[in-house]
Amino acid sequence: MGALDGLVIADFGRVLAGPYATMLLGDLGAEVVKVERPGVGDDTRRWGPPWVGDESSYFLGVNRNKLPMSLDLSGPEGLAEARRLVERADVVVENFMPGTMDRLGLGYEEVRAINPGIVYASITGFGGHNDLPGYDLLIQAVGGLMSITGPDAATPTKVGVAVVDVITGMHAALGILAALRHRDRTGEGQRVEVNLLSSLLSALANQTSGYVSAGVVPSAMGNRHPSIAPYELFATADRPLILAVGNDRQFGSLCKVLGLVDLATDECYATNTARVANRDALVAALEATLVTRTADEWFADLTAERVPCGPLNDIADAVALAERLGLAPVVEIDDPRRDAPLRQIANPIRLSATPATYRSAPPKLA
Missing domain, CATH: 3.30.1540.10 (formyl-coa transferase, domain 3)
Known part of the structure; x- marks a missing residue:
């Protein structure tokens, strides 16, 4: 059994932060129902290359252990089905523009009215500000990360992966688990809110601490560390x-x-x-x-x-190193729809009694 067996998650997440959070929870046993628009699906289904056959490796990388559900939320039938899903769910995860779920009648207050124990996680770019789209590159720029990354102050540089989305997804998963712990004790659900900007400022750790506590505004130093040498x-x-x-x-x-x-x-x-x-x-x-x-x-x-x-190392070297160290970084997921098992990076959380499982490959678009 997985640590989260029996937990039902209604996943309205798209792109990276939301899907990454729900995949982590799905690996640990939760039943994740991924809601997508019919015939269109998650934006990342079209983000390639690289491709695995006709599927985006980006989408495949954050959507395993999920059950597909295609719903047209602009019509009454799709909305009715969505309400039935959230009524039986333990957790709702969404990262639409602020106000979207409220307009659909699927906001926190509406869902709590039919499901008082719901843990409702909202992921946004900047909190409740719907005039600011939350794309990782944008957050890296306005959140200060690019100002300390790169060879010098004149060459602001993004990190080579959407690291703010990943960090925010982890924060969302942590917040969800904390809210579920509270519900276990009290029976009371609650809203969980995380945003990309706040997650980045927290993750900047010593750099933001140096500013808010000592008034030092850091700048890019290439591969050097401001406080340690060599x-x-x-x-x-x-x-x-x-x-x-x-x-x-x-x-x-x-x-x-x-x-x-x-x-x-x-x-x-x-x-x-x-x-x-x-x-x-x-x-x-x-x-x-x-x-x-x-x-x-x-x-x-x-x-x-x-x-x-x-x-x-490059990425290939890094995976090879993890394999030599016995970390088993790659898992293979059998899927009758594919000619060969799907190779993916394993969940990094190791639990001695209830380890992560890889029950299903990412869903095809219905």
Whole structure:
């Protein structure tokens, strides 16, 4: 049995944040009913390449373990069926523009009237502001993420995945589970609201903390860290190597492996504060030695001394590393509609008694 067996989720989510949240819950046993427009479906069904046959790999990546339901919410029959679904559901998830579900008669107050125990999760871009569309790239820009990402302040750069949507989806799933825990104790449902901008500001962690608590507005530093050194990308004899040295012990071990033991006691580098202040000279000294051997050779020797480091991998390398470490990053889902099992990235949550299951491939569009 899954941890969430018996839980019914009415999934009105689209694109990434909502579908990612409901897929995580579906992997853990919930029955997720994905509501889509007949003949059109989720926008991501058309977001390709890459394609798997005639299906978008984007859509496939966030919609497994879901039952299909095609409903025309602009007509009375579709709305009636949607009301029957939310009446029997434990959870509703939606990420329409604010006010849309209210106009359809499927807003929180209407659903709570027929289903008092409902946990109703709304995902928006900016809270209740329906004049601001919530696209991940837009949030990365206006939310400050692009200002601290990239080689320098003159080159604002987006993260290479819709990370704000993913973070918000995780926040939504966490909020839903917290609300369900409250309902288990009291029988009372509630509304869960998350938005992309607030999720990003929370996830910016030390960067937003540095601003709100110390008044420091950060800017892009490339691969460097504002508060730690050495903590960046270094050249080697073949490909780049990341060093992520977080304390003085690790720095001493790094210097030992590199044959630069005098650096560990030099007052310019003996403490992290000193290393940050003298970062440029430190980087030059380290890189002069690092370029004499390959990244994999340094990786092996430095890891043996517990120095956090690693070569710069592409996605294929990353999956291969996880496989070598026994993390089982890829699962295969049998589906009679396809010629071969569908390969997907596994749910990262490991539960010893009620592990994630992969019961069904993403639904075809009805």
